[in-house]
Structure formats: C-alpha cells, structure tokens
Amino acid sequence: MNTDNEHALAAWVEWKKQCAYDLCADDTKAYLQEFAAVRFQKWLETCACSLRVTPRQHKGMPGRDIWHLLETRMTARKDLRGKRYKDWLFRRVQLSKDAPLDVIQGGATLILREAVRDLLRLEAAPGWVLSLSQPLVDSRDEGFTLEDILAGGVNPADQAALREYEAFAGKHACDVFKDLTQPERMAVLARKLGLSVACEEVELAAGCKKSTLSKLYRGFAGKVGRLLQSRHSGEDVESLLTLALMTMDRVAEEVVLWARGESACARLFAASANAKPVLTHARAAIVAEGRGGIVH
Amino acid sequence: MNGKLPRLRIGRAEPWQRERLARWLAEWELEQDLPIESRVIGGNKRPVDKTLPVAPLEAEPAVTPGQVRLLSPEIPVAANRPVYLAVLSNQGANAFLVAPYSSFAEPAFPGEFVTGREAPPLSVLCAWNAGAVDARVLAKSWLVDELSAHELDEALSVLRHVRDGASLSPELERRSGPPLWHPADPRETYRSEAAALMRALADDEGAQGRGNPGSGPLIYPTGSGQLPLAAEPRAKYETRPAPDDGESA
Numbered sequence: 001m002n003t004d005n006e007h008a009l010a011a012w013v014e015w016k017k018q019c020a021y022d023l024c025a026d027d028t029k030a031y032l033q034e035f036a037a038v039r040f041q042k043w044l045e046t047c048a049c050s051l052r053v054t055p056r057q058h059k060g061m062p063g064r065d066i067w068h069l070l071e072t073r074m075t076a077r078k079d080l081r082g083k084r085y086k087d088w089l090f091r092r093v094q095l096s097k098d099a100p101l102d103v104i105q106g107g108a109t110l111i112l113r114e115a116v117r118d119l120l121r122l123e124a125a126p127g128w129v130l131s132l133s134q135p136l137v138d139s140r141d142e143g144f145t146l147e148d149i150l151a152g153g154v155n156p157a158d159q160a161a162l163r164e165y166e167a168f169a170g171k172h173a174c175d176v177f178k179d180l181t182q183p184e185r186m187a188v189l190a191r192k193l194g195l196s197v198a199c200e201e202v203e204l205a206a207g208c209k210k211s212t213l214s215k216l217y218r219g220f221a222g223k224v225g226r227l228l229q230s231r232h233s234g235e236d237v238e239s240l241l242t243l244a245l246m247t248m249d250r251v252a253e254e255v256v257l258w259a260r261g262e263s264a265c266a267r268l269f270a271a272s273a274n275a276k277p278v279l280t281h282a283r284a285a286i287v288a289e290g291r292g293g294i295v296h
Numbered sequence: 297m298n299g300k301l302p303r304l305r306i307g308r309a310e311p312w313q314r315e316r317l318a319r320w321l322a323e324w325e326l327e328q329d330l331p332i333e334s335r336v337i338g339g340n341k342r343p344v345d346k347t348l349p350v351a352p353l354e355a356e357p358a359v360t361p362g363q364v365r366l367l368s369p370e371i372p373v374a375a376n377r378p379v380y381l382a383v384l385s386n387q388g389a390n391a392f393l394v395a396p397y398s399s400f401a402e403p404a405f406p407g408e409f410v411t412g413r414e415a416p417p418l419s420v421l422c423a424w425n426a427g428a429v430d431a432r433v434l435a436k437s438w439l440v441d442e443l444s445a446h447e448l449d450e451a452l453s454v455l456r457h458v459r460d461g462a463s464l465s466p467e468l469e470r471r472s473g474p475p476l477w478h479p480a481d482p483r484e485t486y487r488s489e490a491a492a493l494m495r496a497l498a499d500d501e502g503a504q505g506r507g508n509p510g511s512g513p514l515i516y517p518t519g520s521g522q523l524p525l526a527a528e529p530r531a532k533y534e535t536r537p538a539p540d541d542g543e544s545a
Contacts, residue, residue, distance in 0.1 A: 006478075020371065046331060073417070074416070076364065076417055076418055076440045076441055077440070078417045081439060081440055081441065082415070082440060084440055087350050087366075088366060088369055088374075088378050090349060090350045091350050091368055091369050092369045092375070093348055094370075095370060110376060113332065117326045118401060118416065121322060121323050121401065158302075158304050160302075161302035161303065164301070164302050165301065168299070190488075192489075194491065195492075196485075196491065197307060197485075198489060198492065199488075199492055211423050214485065232298060232301055235301050239303070239304060240301075242304055270493075285368050
C-alpha cells in the first residue's frame, strides 16, 4: 500500500476508534471532509439538470457539514450502539479481496449518497414538489402522471354500473390477450404474481432484462388505454381509466391461466409462493383531473 | 363491444395522501437519478484482520422480539447497504418475524408507516414486508436499539391491517402511505424490489437443513378482540364510499 493510501486508511481507522469525528486529529478530519466534499459536489453537478437544483446552492457548504450528513444518515441513536453502521463498514473488508481502503470508502460512498438524496429532497422543496401533471420518471414514454396514479374508491351504490364495466372489460381483455407477445405476457405475469422484474427467474423466463420488462409492462398499459379510447371515443377520462384498470386485471387473469400450462413459467409460480400482498385494488377508479392520463 | 359506459361515482384521494405521494415520488426520482459508483462486494473472503476495529458479533445480545438490529454485511442482502430490521415476534422455535426499515423518508403505501423516530434509518417501517428469518441468520447482526411496547404494538397493528384486513386507527392511517392502485405506479417497482430482498433474506441459510422458515404461514400476535367472527360481514375490497357521501368504510 502506498503512503497516501496508508494515511487514508489510518484516517478511517482513527474515526472508527474515536467514535466521534470531533475527537479525531486535524489531518484525519481534513481527509474525511475532502472525501465527502468531492463526492458531494460531483453528484450535484451530475444531477443538477434533472434535479432542478443548481450547484451554486450548495457550492459553499462547509466540508464539515457535508461529512456530518454521512454520520447522521445511518446513526440510529446517539451512543455506540446506534453507530453500528461503522462496524458494518469495516466488516465489509472481510468479504472482499479488494484493498481495505477501497472497500471502506465504497461503503461510505453508498451511505453518503443516501444522505445527499435526503438533503436534496429537503432543501430543494418547495421548488422540488412534484407537479400533478408532470410525467413520472418511470413512465416518461407513456406519460403517466401523479394525477393518473392517485385514486379513490367507487361508490357502492354503483354496483350495477360496475358489473357493466366488468362485462366490457372481459370482452376487451380477450382481444388484448391474443395480441400479447411472449415477453409481454411474462411482464404481466410477473406483476400479477407480485414478483420483481429484476428476479432472475423472471428474466430467464422472459428472455430479456428487467429494464425491458418494465418498459413492456408500461407499454401494455398504454396499449390497453389506446384500445379503449378507440372503442369508447367520447367517454370521459375517469370512466375510461376505470375500464382500463379492469381490463388490465382481466388480461392478467388470462395470462395466469395460460402460464399454468407453460413449463417455462413453473418457476415463477414457485417463486411467488412467498410474495407479499399489498392493498391494491385493480378494479378501483383513478381520478384524472382534466388530463388524459393513461388514455392518450 | 363498443358502447356507452355507465356513469360511476368515483372518490378522490385525500389531500394529505396526495402530498405524501408527491414527496415519495420526488424521493424515488432522486434515487433513480443519483448515480451509483461503488462496486458491489461479496464472495471472496480474506483472513480476519484483527487490526481493523469491528465489534464482534459473538458478543452481541441474543436476538429477541422487540429489538432493532443491523444485519452484518456477510448476509448477502446486507452486503451493499446497511439493513435495519425490527424483530416483531418469535416464529416457531428457530426463527423470528422481522420487518425491514425503509431507506426512504416517506412511507410508500399502506403497510409502511412513519414511526415517529428522528433517526433517519428508523423513520419508516415496512410492516407489510415482514417475513420469517432463521435465527442463525439474525444472529449475524448487531443490536442497535429496543422498541417500546407501543412501537411494537403499532408495527403489529399495521401488519394485521395489511395481511388480515384488521382496522387501523385514524392516527396510524395518517402516518401510513397512500393506497397503491394503478398498475403503472412506480411504487410497484419499489414494492417488488423490496419484497425480493426480504424473500432472499428469508431463504438465506434457512433453506439449508432446517427448512425454509419463510415458506410456512406467518405467526404473529393477532391482538385481542380485533378479529371479526366468521359470521360477521366484511367490507368488500373493491369499493369504499366516496368521502363526500359521509359513509364509513
């Protein structure tokens, strides 16, 4: 190990042993501040455009304060026990053949990243507050907005109307299902079974990576929306969104029935055995105040 | 197949739900945009370096319900990010029911709630993601803190709410995440990734010899007098009154 790296590792070890930044020697403090500041500024500059935060807002932030972000991000309580994240950092060294300094600093970088995320979230508001009509980051191509995914419930007095929607949904679902490609069916199946598209079994069964699967699922949602808009032109957005959700739900049921006969899907059913339920209501309506939402 | 759609009266999300969802989505977007540069670790162990200061796991108090623990990075799911867990209850003789804390400051959906703790790593608990974990796995963790009786009760209440449909106090509901409805909601991605993490933890070592503790039904305190009897009607999942109707769910 060269001298610089020895000094750097010594700084981290001193910080760990002293248990408090303020008890460290001046050169240790200087090194840790520099470590944090370099990464902090780089993240700001990299993300300035997408985050709508100008680097100038934090350019003058003292290194001590930036380092403090790291220390507070993972501190569970103000005693030795609450700072066990430091043991986590150093324990990682035993799990890698990389240089101890690289492993420690790699872990510290991951922690600092979350701390910076917290800072930007708090300090960029209210300018950072998400607009109701702004496309969501995961669905920029399809244009889903915050308005689209907010929801309420259907009035129970509307059961008769709901049954008509179910009937429409069933008919539309048959047509949609017939046109789905194999990867699209896998994306729908994974979602229905509560599996992550990053799950290896899902990627293997579909023959594509998680990013493609996510895109395929959103494309499926968009496809349903466009079909309904063409078949029920002139209807209000709320009604179309309700029908779209129900149709997607019925398509998912068809996919499950199909998948039970596919040997490639057997592992997915097995993997889903421990999938956890969340209070989702596939047949609930979505409020879209004046915007097209899922229906373009 | 084409035809006029009947009118449906649709409820609206509460303002506090909209605000909470907007804050969560903002944090999610930041998470997607901030680059990750560190290389992941794992797999190749080196001899123990006694010069590096690490609190020995063997010296830690035994795992018991009511604790908050930090997993050692030798557990694969905790190798590249500190994972804090709340130990909720015993799960048979050799496992515990645990729930992870979120890395986000806002709860994403029902089943996640703001704990009231100021410490960032313990501010949101993901009770929905509770799972049974082998005691041998949990032993590879450091004790960080203790839950108060009230905190433990809240966690179990939220778990019962999402798993069994048990009622939740209005105060806890206001501290929980907004409902997840839309199939294209980004929270679905978050949910499935978080569920995969706990699934991996439940399968870790538990499947090697003792059987997978995560494969059986979860055992957790059901609370006295909170469960409806078999003959009592339950509210349907699909409907709830619109807020301006003044009806209760």
